[in-house]
Amino acid sequence: MNLHLIVDVLPLLLEGMLLTAQLTAASVAIGLLIAVPLALLRTSPSFVFSYTILLYTFVFRGTPLLVQLFLIYYGAGQLEWIRSSAAWSILREPYWCALITFSLNNGAYTTEILRGGIRAVPSGEIEAAKALGMSYALRIRRIVLPAGFRLALPAYANEVVLMLKASSLASTITLMEMTGTARKIVAQTFSPYEVFIAAALIYLGFTFLIVHVFGRLERHMAKHQQRAGLKNNSRSRVRAAAKISAAQKVAP
Amino acid sequence: MTELQGFGDQIALGAFTTLRTACTSLVLGIGVGLCGALAKRSRVQIIRWLADCYTTLVRGVPELLIILILYFGGTVALTTMFGRYVEVDAFAAGVFALTIVFGAYATEVFRAAIQAVPSGQIEAAQALGLSKFWMWHLVILPQMWRYALPGLGNLWLTLLKDTALISVVGLEDLMRKTSIAAGSTHDPLTFYSIAAGLYLLFTSVSLIGLTWLERRSDRGVRFAK
Numbered sequence: 001m002n003l004h005l006i007v008d009v010l011p012l013l014l015e016g017m018l019l020t021a022q023l024t025a026a027s028v029a030i031g032l033l034i035a036v037p038l039a040l041l042r043t044s045p046s047f048v049f050s051y052t053i054l055l056y057t058f059v060f061r062g063t064p065l066l067v068q069l070f071l072i073y074y075g076a077g078q079l080e081w082i083r084s085s086a087a088w089s090i091l092r093e094p095y096w097c098a099l100i101t102f103s104l105n106n107g108a109y110t111t112e113i114l115r116g117g118i119r120a121v122p123s124g125e126i127e128a129a130k131a132l133g134m135s136y137a138l139r140i141r142r143i144v145l146p147a148g149f150r151l152a153l154p155a156y157a158n159e160v161v162l163m164l165k166a167s168s169l170a171s172t173i174t175l176m177e178m179t180g181t182a183r184k185i186v187a188q189t190f191s192p193y194e195v196f197i198a199a200a201l202i203y204l205g206f207t208f209l210i211v212h213v214f215g216r217l218e219r220h221m222a223k224h225q226q227r228a229g230l231k232n233n234s235r236s237r238v239r240a241a242a243k244i245s246a247a248q249k250v251a252p
Numbered sequence: 253m254t255e256l257q258g259f260g261d262q263i264a265l266g267a268f269t270t271l272r273t274a275c276t277s278l279v280l281g282i283g284v285g286l287c288g289a290l291a292k293r294s295r296v297q298i299i300r301w302l303a304d305c306y307t308t309l310v311r312g313v314p315e316l317l318i319i320l321i322l323y324f325g326g327t328v329a330l331t332t333m334f335g336r337y338v339e340v341d342a343f344a345a346g347v348f349a350l351t352i353v354f355g356a357y358a359t360e361v362f363r364a365a366i367q368a369v370p371s372g373q374i375e376a377a378q379a380l381g382l383s384k385f386w387m388w389h390l391v392i393l394p395q396m397w398r399y400a401l402p403g404l405g406n407l408w409l410t411l412l413k414d415t416a417l418i419s420v421v422g423l424e425d426l427m428r429k430t431s432i433a434a435g436s437t438h439d440p441l442t443f444y445s446i447a448a449g450l451y452l453l454f455t456s457v458s459l460i461g462l463t464w465l466e467r468r469s470d471r472g473v474r475f476a477k
Contacts, residue, residue: 059448059452063413063447063455064414064416064417064451066417066419067448070431070440070444071444071448074444078439078441161311164314165313165314165316167314168317169417172420182317192320192321192325192328196320196325199317200317200321203312203313204308204309208312
């Protein structure tokens, strides 16, 4: 184990980390934008919407991310109508291909997680909103989404960590994010332990950061429940978590 | 497109390797997971601490990086150990890496499942004078299996998809064979779509099997309603 080497490669890895962070943050943000309307439609009584979205989430959750990435990166260029359209200037770039794939993949998982949360919202709360004469849009904005998101938060935090880890796949399509940088350095120095372990530690720190931030967010969002007595609160949260995991069992 | 331009056999062979890798890792990973869960419940503090370190480390680092560490790191370690260049077999490295990853997640699933077994059951087993082995064999394992199954099913689906990552270090699995076919025929769209379809088939069949297993494990359990 060569400690000097770790110190030497750290700045290079941190440079890669910037791209990793950027890819993760952007994919999670776009994924959430995709997931919120889809999760609402997925829980809507409409048969057509629900099943069309199920098809999307099923395909993206049932195939490896690597296949999806290669399909978009290598496959899209094969279609003449894409090559001749304006989209080609985007799909030609590995960065955009990775971002599109990650966002769609993350969106699919997030849709199902949010769906679990939305379904776990107590029906009494929604009925109360109806009884108060709230319109559908107001109900969604004030009751369903905030309550559903709070219930889905633990599962969503896991999904964000998974997205961080999945962003390492971008290295397979030549992007120099952290794993890609680490592989390049290993190819030059041939000291896999030092470099890969340094990269692993940075990922680990990142994971802790995400877990910590979401832990704080969770506590922040549960503020109104804390006054009701801790014991009751924790029990109702366990019940809600069980409900979510039961709801998620339906699809892969 | 007859016979996938001659690549049909290769892809079938790759699909077989994918399933073989996943199944081997599943069996080994369940073993690791059970040991991990036992370690987390151990009375010895250092064993608990080691188990905590294992699950935290593995679950916080990308699977791809773990595979790279074990494959390239393993090659370097064996080379220095034997004094000549030894290359690690991609299948062995892949199964090893996936077992470690699966084991870490399975540890948490099993730990929760063991906790879900009512303590009265364990006390009853002790009251009957069952030895530790028979208590696990007759009382705890059959009951925790039911609680562990949904989580384990999700892990299996993840494992199945993670096998694609080993193609990066050269395992001749479905993903790798597809890449070769896509590269030499200049038809990535068709071939990656076929690969996606095959993975989807595997996950769908797994889901049907898991639903059956879950229903089977629920027999003999009374539900309210």
